[in-house]
Amino acid sequence: MVTRAYTVAFEGVEAHQVEVQCAVTPGLPAFSIVGLPDKAVSEARDRVRSALATMAIALPSKRITINLSPADLPKEGSHFDLPIAVALLAAIGIIPEDASESTVSLGELSLDGSLVGVTGALPAAMSAAETERNLLCPAASGPEAAWVADTQVIGAASLADVVRHYTGQSPLAPSEPGEVLAPVSALDLRDVKGQERAKRALEIAAAGRHHLFMVGPPGSGKSMLAARLPTILPPLTPAEALETSMIHSIAGLLDQGGISRSRPFREPHHTASMPAIVGGGRRAKPGEISLAHNGVLFMDELPEFSRPVLETLRQPIETGQVMIARANAHVTYPCKFMLIAAANPCRCGHMFDAAQACARVPDCGNDYLGRLSGPLLDRLDLRIEVPPVAYQDLDLPNDGETSSTVAARVAQARQRQHARFGKDAETRANADMQGELLQTYAMPDDEGRTLLTKVAERFGLSARGYHRVLRVARTIADLEGCDMVHRSHLAEAVSFRLSSPHEL
Numbered sequence: 001m002v003t004r005a006y007t008v009a010f011e012g013v014e015a016h017q018v019e020v021q022c023a024v025t026p027g028l029p030a031f032s033i034v035g036l037p038d039k040a041v042s043e044a045r046d047r048v049r050s051a052l053a054t055m056a057i058a059l060p061s062k063r064i065t066i067n068l069s070p071a072d073l074p075k076e077g078s079h080f081d082l083p084i085a086v087a088l089l090a091a092i093g094i095i096p097e098d099a100s101e102s103t104v105s106l107g108e109l110s111l112d113g114s115l116v117g118v119t120g121a122l123p124a125a126m127s128a129a130e131t132e133r134n135l136l137c138p139a140a141s142g143p144e145a146a147w148v149a150d151t152q153v154i155g156a157a158s159l160a161d162v163v164r165h166y167t168g169q170s171p172l173a174p175s176e177p178g179e180v181l182a183p184v185s186a187l188d189l190r191d192v193k194g195q196e197r198a199k200r201a202l203e204i205a206a207a208g209r210h211h212l213f214m215v216g217p218p219g220s221g222k223s224m225l226a227a228r229l230p231t232i233l234p235p236l237t238p239a240e241a242l243e244t245s246m247i248h249s250i251a252g253l254l255d256q257g258g259i260s261r262s263r264p265f266r267e268p269h270h271t272a273s274m275p276a277i278v279g280g281g282r283r284a285k286p287g288e289i290s291l292a293h294n295g296v297l298f299m300d301e302l303p304e305f306s307r308p309v310l311e312t313l314r315q316p317i318e319t320g321q322v323m324i325a326r327a328n329a330h331v332t333y334p335c336k337f338m339l340i341a342a343a344n345p346c347r348c349g350h351m352f353d354a355a356q357a358c359a360r361v362p363d364c365g366n367d368y369l370g371r372l373s374g375p376l377l378d379r380l381d382l383r384i385e386v387p388p389v390a391y392q393d394l395d396l397p398n399d400g401e402t403s404s405t406v407a408a409r410v411a412q413a414r415q416r417q418h419a420r421f422g423k424d425a426e427t428r429a430n431a432d433m434q435g436e437l438l439q440t441y442a443m444p445d446d447e448g449r450t451l452l453t454k455v456a457e458r459f460g461l462s463a464r465g466y467h468r469v470l471r472v473a474r475t476i477a478d479l480e481g482c483d484m485v486h487r488s489h490l491a492e493a494v495s496f497r498l499s500s501p502h503e504l
Contacts, residue, residue: 003090005100006133007083008124009075012284012324012331013246015120015127017104019069020080022087027063033084035068038076044109048085051113051159060092074329076283079118082107082136085159095166103154104128105136113159121145122242122249125153136162142175143257144249147242178257189228189403193396194389195221201384201496203406206232207413208475209429210468211317211339211379213302215369216386218349222342225386226267226298229340231403233296234411235261240294240428243334247286247293264295266337270304278312279324284331289316292337302341303371310376313339317379320432336432341380343369381431381468382496413478430475442470447487455494469493 002023008015031045045066052059066084068075083105090100106124108116117140128135129150137145142155155175156162164170189199198214202225205212214222236244245259268277268288279287289297299305316322320336345351346365348358358364377383414429420441421427427437444452456466470485472493477485 001091003087003097003100005083005087005090006104006131007080007106008104008120008127009073010077010120010123010250010283011329012286012333013123013250015123016073017127017131018073018075018080018083020083020087021067021069022084022091023065023067024060024091025063025065029059029061029063031059031064031066033066033068035066035071036074037068037080038074040078041068041075041080044078044081044084047081047109047111048088050111051085051109052088054111054113055160055163057089057092057094059088064088064091077118077120078108078116079106079120081109082115082138082159082162085109086136086162089163094163099166103134103136104131107136107138107141107156109159115139115156115158117141119252120250122147122254123246125151126246139175141257143178144245144254144259146175146177146257147245147259178254178259181255181258181260181262183230183260183262185231187228187231187403189231189406190398190400192221192224192228192400193393193398195225195386196400198225198384198386199400199406201382202229203232203410204472204475204479204496205229205338205340205382206406207410207430207479208417208471209336209338209431210381210472210475211431212341212382212384213377213380214340214342214384214386215345216342217352217388218344220386220388222386223300226296226300226340226342228403229296229298230263230265232407232410233263234407234414236263236294244294247290247333251286251291253291264292265298266292266295267298267300270299270301272305272309274306274309274312277309278316278322279331279333280326284324284326284329286333287322289313289322289335289337290333293334294336295338296340297337298340298342300342302343303368307371307373310371311373314376314379338431339380343372345369378462378464379468381472383498384496409479412481413475416478416481430471430478433471433474438467438470442474442485444470444473444485444487444490448473448485448490451487451490451494455498459498461497465497469497472496 002021005020007018009018086100086105089095090097108118115138117138121137121141121144125135125145125148129148134152136154139155139157146153153175154172165172248254266288275281277287316335322335324331346368351365473485473489476489476492
């Protein structure tokens with residue numbers, strides 16, 4: 001007789017269902033696991049045997065075979081412990097067979113039988129809902145999985161609790177979803193003295209999800225501005241929160257099952273490796289660009305990142321997804337992030353200060369920023385210079401706009417975009433507009449078209465640059481509540497596109 005339980009194998013954010021088959025047959029006593037298991041899965045037999053021993057459950061003196069089907073799908077991770085134990089308990093008559101077959105389970109067993117929380121409970125619950133099964137998981141993972149309302153989630157603290165639940169001795173209550181974590185930040189855009197042009201660029205970037213590149217000397221406020229960007233961004237929609245949380249679940253970043261409505265803000269150090277940025281390594285984990293999905297990726301000192309790392313950003317910026325191809329894994333992760341990059345004008349940072357500049361000016365600046373390739377810079381919608389702030393201005397009172405004031409305008413602009421594209425559309429922000437949408441909603445009036453033609457001819461805008469100017473102009477028009485893109489909107493968009501706007 002063969003009993004069955006069900007679990008999942010993860011491939012990126014996708015959870016593929018795995019059937020765990022258990023056969024107890026006559027023969028020499030043995031406990032084997034087949035079906036392409038990795039080392040952690042193979043070691044499950046020792047953890048299961050010890051957990052059953054603590055419950056005074058003796059394994060029969062027969063041959064026990066566990067098959068993980070489909071056999072050609074790699075099985076990785078310790079979360080296979082619980083489904084193996086459930087299939088085995090059903091095979092020896094401890095729990096009903098129909099209970100094991102109607103449940104998707106995952107969880108790691110300790111030697112004393114307690115269940116340890118695992119990553120990936122949220123996508124596992126999505127998979128269980130698709131097959132109309134319940135989900136059994138450790139109690140620590142229950143609040144996270146319970147966010148999927150289409151399936152019943154049972155969180156158990158130990159294997160003994162699982163047995164008592166399925167035998168009716170002590171049924172477990174379904175898990176409740178974790179809390180919606182409220183953003184806590186004391187930062188405010190009003191803290192930044194001066195830098196009105198930079199604040200305007202930050203507002204436009206937030207309103208249309210555009211990429212922004214800031215260049216300025218040390219201490220001019222680049223990092224300070226970037227840190228306050230989350231305070232003006234609208235909260236995640238329910239669909240976006242679920243998408244982002246699934247990636248964070250795979251990475252083990254969800255805290256006690258809580259889901260945040262605030263947008264991710266990731267700021268990797270410039271020494272980060274390529275797998276850390278784009279994803280990869282063991283089990284092809286998501287990288288920083290995927291962890292910043294629907295949020296912000298802040299890369300300070302951009303030229304200090306290695307050239308291969310920077311060049312790998314080009315395709316994800318365009319497509320909004322990254323494929324991690326390895327010998328044993330081909331995984332695709334979503335990565336629609338807003339790139340905010342910052343850099344000094346040169347290595348010493350004082351290129352425009354004659355009193356502090358080094359002897360290699362201006363060659364040092366050309367060499368330093370020359371580390372950034374033209375194709376990468378062409379993908380950055382907004383480029384601004386952030387000049388130093390005079391120390392006399394630092395003592396002035398905070399009389400600028402607060403983050404809440406700017407956030408209200410950004411939210412209104414985003415609402416116009418949602419109304420334009422539809423709530424369920426793949427295009428959610430102006431930065432995503434392509435093809436017909438771009439021609440329909442971003443084309444300017446006659447005066448604007450004339451200006452854009454002159455700019456494209458004089459400064460040699462690429463096709464990508466031409467379209468990015470249109471998207472930025474559409475966002476500026478949305479901030480002003482205009483249905484049509486006018487010449488003034490295009491002029492401002494062009495001024496943020498060119499490295500030397502005064503040449504106009």
